[in-house]
Amino acid sequence: MKKGIFLKASLTILCAASLLTVQTTQAVGARNPVNFRGAAKYVFYFIGDGMSTPQIHAAEAYLASLENDNAVPGAPKSKKLAMSALPVYGMCTTYANDRFITGSAAAGTAMACGMKTNIGVISMDPDGTTPYKTLAEAAKKKGMKVGIVSSVSIDHATPAVFYAHQPSRGMYHEIGHDLAASGFDYFGGGGFKKVEGDLGNVLDAVTANGYRIVTDKDEFLALDPETGDKVVAYNHTLAGGQALYYEVDRPEDHISLAEFTKKGIELLDNPRGFFMMVEGGKIDWACHANDARAAIEDTLAFDEAVQEALNFYNQHPGQTLIVVTGDHECGGLTLGFAGTKYSTAYENIELQTLSYESFNNTFFTAYKETSTWSNDSDDMDDTLKTEIESSFGLVYNELSDYQKVQLERAFDKSMAEHAGSSDSRSEEEYLLYGGYEALTVTLTHLVNNNAGLSWTSYSHTGLPVPVMAKGKGCAKFQGFYDNTDLAKKIARSMRVRLNN
């Protein structure tokens, strides 16, 4: 056996399945040697925005806590997500060309193009003058079908870096037109942030380029791959920023991230293969807001999308590559809190029944309008306390004196800001509330802290991100490397050329 073939075979064995099933995989390889020597034919690239080890493991510890109290001796205290069960584990640095703590545009460009760029740039060089080739474009050029899915607006930084080239992520209108001109086969998830503009209506351009726009869930689920239509799909009603609702708030008739992924697989599956990027984009937003319930549920929704890829993998084990990663950590989430020391009660996070955003939209905005609050000496009333108990599981009278002080202070700040009688936020108030509704972010802080989770920031952090992989060529994703190397590794698996 030649050394080269021997090496490839050894990598394939390691990656096509867990080590326990090596024998089966070898048998498959023996029957279809060509599948193991060429490029990965079906490539899934899952990006959890703002998701690193803390986000993943908080979800895993939370799931375990719902089944068994953590204090029960012998009970499992972590329940693996589908992504964590992938056989290969690596770790990526995330920094941008011009900043240690990255943003989604620079991180996405690195992960899509294998090139560092500056903060805010969409798949161009740091000056914003020269476009970089993306993995999705390389796949399309090779003849593969291409799909892009996100739970935030489809013109947001992470999806955009795969099809657009703009010097600034804020150029949503131009990015929308890049989408219309991309020739890609499927876009699913959120909507467009700037439809009207100098370049003309984005939706008109999308339609003019042959896309069918679908916003009804039943129509979406009935989409037939046989028609060969290119599709742009999003939910009939969108949340702020043209994104999907947070998973914890998602109505029945809204398409989930897993459903966007599953339908994408049906639409893209073809003899020449496909490349599909799926972003869990609101994990990041929930972490910016320091809302663990929303972040965990969006992480679980993202993991359900990964499971759809695994279901496909099981039908095409020798030809499929699945890579799951994050673009950066967000919020500085930690699985502990000074006040709770060594104890945790993650199951109590479930008592929060909606996202911070939904609490504001469905209750607190209206409450502020009708409240009789006039100054800082007015305390929270029973209406508010009752709503807080049902929405966050926090019983006011069971809070510590200090927690009551924190909550009343935040309440006063929210009310004063609503009344227009508040100074702009002080340094201390920014640390307490970031740019969020003071009462609401204090509520999620209390829920999270009481359960044994905490946050240190309303921004991203510099923690590396895990890379979990399975399937064709996956062994190359182990080890510790840079996010630009991640794109290069995927390019090698696909046998396409990127930018250097």
Place this chain on the structure above:
Amino acid sequence: MKKGIFLKASLTILCAASLLTVQTTQAVGARNPVNFRGAAKYVFYFIGDGMSTPQIHAAEAYLASLENDNAVPGAPKSKKLAMSALPVYGMCTTYANDRFITGSAAAGTAMACGMKTNIGVISMDPDGTTPYKTLAEAAKKKGMKVGIVSSVSIDHATPAVFYAHQPSRGMYHEIGHDLAASGFDYFGGGGFKKVEGDLGNVLDAVTANGYRIVTDKDEFLALDPETGDKVVAYNHTLAGGQALYYEVDRPEDHISLAEFTKKGIELLDNPRGFFMMVEGGKIDWACHANDARAAIEDTLAFDEAVQEALNFYNQHPGQTLIVVTGDHECGGLTLGFAGTKYSTAYENIELQTLSYESFNNTFFTAYKETSTWSNDSDDMDDTLKTEIESSFGLVYNELSDYQKVQLERAFDKSMAEHAGSSDSRSEEEYLLYGGYEALTVTLTHLVNNNAGLSWTSYSHTGLPVPVMAKGKGCAKFQGFYDNTDLAKKIARSMRVRLNN
């Protein structure tokens, strides 16, 4: 080629070196096939106590920041440690039998014996009645030499789990006697916490069991493996808890963790192989105290010890296994801070020139004795401000108003506690200061926060820990698994049996 051999060979190729050097390694394997088919002969087990991805990557970002300002476009913003350059990367869950957030005894027992136990138990079942066999004992039984090195006291939980069996980690006297009776060949690092007790003087027992006790650095460095002496070595002067000094404070005539490791290799190297555990124990203590400078320097010192193992590996590449991991995260360290948002200036951490402990011992304790402070209206004086500037790089007049308020409040708390005029710490004060000197922990918080690092706890957290590995059998260390599996994997690499 039979399937079994094929699989073993494939793992060996992946692990003996990085993929780029596969060809060389294969050639070595061809000349010495027995080395690639038997057990790992030289096994290094490095445990960074309280060290997970945040601790490692903070050190890496710090090193890069000393060379280039993070804002310089194109400059590398992370500099790999030796441990991060190992070719295999995995991740471990850490939870104890009876708690999600583990402690060093339960984590160490899992990592040494492959068995979960309760918090505080040293290599016994959760009830503290049945001892578990440890990797080090199994190695000794096989005829390998065994060394145990730690930067904290040698009877502390993490070193103890390899040679002792006690129902409580606090039984230092009994653990010391377990050490004396272990028959292991080398103990290096910190001293003993309870020499006198019911079982007789621990040092006498150590000597009676044939150990040479060495506390002088020159004598230590001159130790000759040819004499065959069993050795217990520690520094002539120890810090609190019989530990080594923090690396940032270490005097020239104190033996470093790397020197303990290098000498250990010399003493243990023999034809029947060795097993050596090296703990970076004060990473944890620095993180409990929320002191990033001390934590980073101890992480770097730990990495220098890893480098000693790599130097040995390069002489014995086909027979050596190096595994580097942590037992749990500590402090809830994050690489970002709400107040600094997306900016970082890790190079400023270098302006802190000593540990929190050294600041207290060499300055603040005496300052409090002679201070004229009488009540909360007394502000910090120039003597204190000058010392803070030279020790922490914090210029009082350059602090924000809110930071000055934080510092003055902490100063008052420290002085009032010293004067005996303070109430016990309130919930809020515990969140601010933990159990640490109020002024000093506020100073490290300010240094860390200004640089773009923060902490959420004075305790451990539940973040998984990375496992980095190189050498014989290292492929099995990739993926995401439990800390009990880590011990089992090492046992398989050594071809020894553990407890199930």
